[in-house]
Amino acid sequence: MGLFKRAIMQSGAHMYNKDRDPLNKTEALNNAKKIATNFNCSLTHDWIQCLRKVDANLLVKMLAPFGLTFPVVGTEFLPQRQAFEHNLFNSDIDLIGGITKDEGQIPFEKLGVNITYDSFKLFANFFNELIHNLNINNVNDFYMKNVNKTSIPAIERALGEFLGDLVLKCPTYQFVKQVAKRLSTTGRNVYFYELTYASPYYSNISGCDTKSKNVCHAQDIAFVFGLPLLTPEIYLPKDIFFASNVMIMWTNFAKTGIADLNWPKLLNNSTPNVWHILDLSPNNIIKTFDHLLDQTCDGFWKNYNI
Known part of the structure; x- marks a missing residue:
């Protein structure tokens, strides 16, 4: 029970991805130390206690793009x-x-991104950096098949479908x-x-x-x-x-x-x-x-x- x-x-x-977590322990620790240095927490002292004193709203602003966070396995x-x-x-x-x-x-226009037909591969590469091991060409072919290259709403729809599925x-x-x-x-x-x-x-x-x-x-x-x-x-x-x-x-x-x-x-x-x-x-x-x-x-x- x-x-x-x-x-x-x-x-x-x-x-x-079945072969690779978004974050391993080493990467998570390095990211935490990077955030600590941004808040002037000395890594030679107890930087974790230092981070615990930082305003929560400021920490939220340091999150990954789109506010994505991932659990660390192991x-x-x-x-x-x-x-x-x-x-x-x-x-x-x-x-x-x-x-x-x-x-x-999501409201892509509010992200300040200039949406074009080439934007899809840029987004796919960006999420490959976060989640790993994407076959960018295959992803592009699957989601952009029959998409009107001149229609921003159609491209945004394809981007949203890719993001939601992934x-x-x-x-x-x-x-x-x-x-x-x-x-x-x-x-x-x-x-x-x-x-x-x-x-x-x-x-x-x-x-x-x-x-x-x-x-x-x-x-x-x-x-x-x-x-x-x-x-x-x-x-x-x-x-x-x-x-x-x-x-x-x-x-x-x-x-x-x-x-x-x-x-x-x-x-x-x-x-x-x-x-x-x-x-x-x-x-x-x-x-x-x-x-x-x-x-x-x-x-x-x-x-x-x-």
Whole structure:
């Protein structure tokens, strides 16, 4: 028995390149020392204690681009990098994992980046420095195929799809899928979802592009925590209905391990079942898309993640 018996993973898992973590211990320590010197902490003294006195807001500004941080494996907190391969994980849990439809769609224009057709390879190279071992030419061919070279919105869409698949979608999906495979005979419940509905109000205040009807990263927060029920006057009636249903599913899962009797487990006879959580009607809030990630996570990125 571990520290908990159920978990819900929303948009994120440590399942990047199978051969190389984003940060090893040496790199993490060197990065920490570099930050320390930027705050005039002497490395000849107790620089860790010095960093602990630095204002948290200043430390946040020193984070990696886009605020990305990564856990460091091979430490007392995460001692085993290949836990799945060595079967070194607790098998007495139920798990829900999920993603939003447009995880990587961010306001690129606000980053001050001049988006052109050549921008894609620049971004791919940038993320290769962060996450490692990308085949830039293959990535470019896969995501820029049939993209209009003169359309900035089309190029931004391709960039967002690449970013979302690399950093959030496929790591989350493959992590949960590995758990499902290993728990398939234990009777534990493992589910997966893709959120395809976003509140217009919450999208607007969180910087998501409402014109493109994107369901950006973190759009599930409004529903899981019932924000439309707390301030119904600024949300749509369907936002309130949707939040109520999501909260029922999440709390049912926390109490019983079963989110919804109609929600199939992720793996059914080895066929992935991904539930498409969207705004339809009171009797059809979820729809199954068995082949949602065939071309991306189970296709292009599969040998990269696992």
